[in-house]
Amino acid sequence: MEPKYELMCKRMMDRLAHRGPDDVGLRQAGQTWLGHRRLSIVDVDGGHQPLANEDQTRWIVANGEIYNHLDLRKTLSSHTFRTQSDNEVILHLIEEAGPSAIVRMKGMFTFVVADSEGKLIAGRDAIGIKPLYWARQGQTVLFASEIKCFDEAWRPFVEEFPPGHYWTSDEGLVAYAKVPAPKSTPSLACSSETPSEAVLSRIRETLTRAVERRMMADVPVGVFLSGGLDSSLVASLASRIAKREGRQIHSFAVGLEDSSDLVAARKVAEFLGTCHHERMYTPKEALEIVPDVIEMMESFDPSLVQSAVANYMLAELTAAHVKVVLTGEGSDELFAGYKYHKSIESQAELHQELVRSVGDLHHLNLQRCDRTTMAHGLEARVPFLDLDFISLALSLPVEWKLHGPGQTEKWILRLAFKGYLPNSVLWREKEQFNEGSGMQSVLREKMGDTVPADEFAAERNVLTPPLATREEMAYFRLFQDRFCGVKIPNVSGRSNVAFAI
Structure with a gap:
């Protein structure tokens, strides 16, 4: 050769x-x-x-x-x-x-x-x-x-x-395989209006097994802890499993000083008894690493970049203590946790959107999760995307995922894990990681200001669909500088709801 x-x-x-x-x-x-x-x-x-x-x-x-x-x-x-x-x-x-x-x-x-x-x-x-x-x-x-x-x-x-x-x-x-979902929309035709204890128990047991599988390692395992529902549930289950084995789980959080994520994460860590680590960053630090994060993540999607900058710093902190970390990726796609899901009233349409979004994770959230952690020699594992749990979640009646008046998103998941977290966290309203960590407020305006309005108007149609904001164009330019020659549709996903979540 x-x-x-x-x-x-x-x-x-x-x-x-x-x-x-x-x-x-x-x-x-x-x-x-x-x-x-x-x-x-x-x-x-x-x-x-x-x-x-x-x-x-x-x-x-x-x-x-x-x-x-x-x-x-x-x-x-x-x-x-x-x-x-x-x-x-x-x-x-x-x-x-x-x-x-x-x-x-x-x-x-x-x-x-x-x-x-x-x-x-x-x-x-x-x-x-x-x-x-x-x-x-x-x-x-x-x-x-x-x-x-x-x-x-x-x-x-x-x-x-x-x-x-x-x-x-x-x-x-x-x-050889695809997202494990029923072909027809699951409905209440064969179910009661509210989930039975047997259903809630099955949700608990299936997610617990998923976490247990992902704690398989010959090295220490930790958890990302944003203080939101998803990462907190994973931390709760991992902490229970570790305690049975005589170990204490390590948890990790990042954010601006006194950001809502840091405050909530501390509360969860105290409740669970984890060995908690946190890092506070400044807006200046966040802006300085944007070019490196885009090169490492290999994407210019604004919602991904905003969360990736915080995740990059979080992974750096975590890698100093453990080699494997559990995260909460996938829950929002399975249980309709994003803001834009509230506008979907059709049961069939919501179910189809959830199946589609799980199928698209590989070049969106999972890409961000993999790159920001592996940049520091840290392996991320995602219990919510266990195939058994995906199959169960997507088979539940879609009515249990619709956002009714005064109803908190992912209420069935919250109901299943009553007692596993403080009520103030269990029923905390959804914030994106980039919102709760403070990253969205830092990046959106500052990065958008680097692109003059006339240049944005003249150049935004370089892609289909067009670049949505000046912030996205700023990230796109950084991507192009580092990956010139790459055909973007062949390698990169773009969120359809980047500013609606």
Whole structure:
């Protein structure tokens, strides 16, 4: 194989050093170069990648976690495992039953398998929690976890690899999974007007199992704690699980001095007995890191940037104490938690919007979550996006998610976890992380002021749909400076409700 491909692989790996500060591996398998930057979480000492099968004819590089890997190992007794790594399970599962068998894995993952005969298999989890991009020219195919990995000459060819798909050099792209949702709109036809205790119990039990799965690690696990409902529920469940094991969970918060998120997070931390850490930032600090955050996040969507700046600082704080953190991503999409959901009166329309928004998370909130944490060598895990919990949440009658007069959003979720949080937090009205942390007020005006009104009017139609505000154009310009040549529709999501949430 030409030396240029080995050198290209090394360059791509160097651009990913932040994602895997613990270890680095490079291997040629047939006609393929496999490279890996490792953040060591499971089998810290023995999980070096690329990983090989028994006779070293197949190799794998993988990113993410397989939470049911111990159960899957029991079904693969004909194979000899060399490590305790959850990613070795992926390799043997594919050898045993083919790439379609990855539907049996519970977790977040991307992977590439190469064999000595030149065949390739790549795959991504159903929701797209972990990122994967690819670029194809002729017979050459490149894969990477971030856009910035690709050499400039390859940028016009870069595309996001779709969630819930695998690709093989023989079959091409194959869909194996999608958002687990009923085809018809769930309604009260077969349910009571208010949820029964059995329903509430099922919500509690399913989310608890999701949190338990995501506490699987050989390193310390913490929680982001904004003081809002979603992160507070995850913190409550994680704290209960840790206490059963004789441990204290660490929680982390960030915001302007006396911002509502910091105040609420302190209250929750005291109630739960977590070891709480917080960071207060100044408006000047926030503005200074915007260019770095856009480069790291690989997006210019205003709602994402506003929350990403605070998340970037939060992840930096967290990474000094733990290597894995649980977050509250996904709850708003499952239980209609955004402000714009209030304007949707049709049950069918609301259900369709929730399913769509869960399916779009991979290049919006999940992209922000992944990039801001992995920028600091920190792995984020998202219990609300456990496939079992998604399936349950999207099967609940949509009437239980509609916002009635005087009714707080996500009331069914709040009802299910009565007693798990202080009432003032359990029934606290929704604030976006960028609002509660104070970030929205800092960025919107200041960044918008960097774009003159006449330039905005002249240039806003450069994209479809047009750039919505001067603030968005400011972020777009920073993105263009760093990712010139990238075709935005192929790699980036844009929120349809950036200023309505």
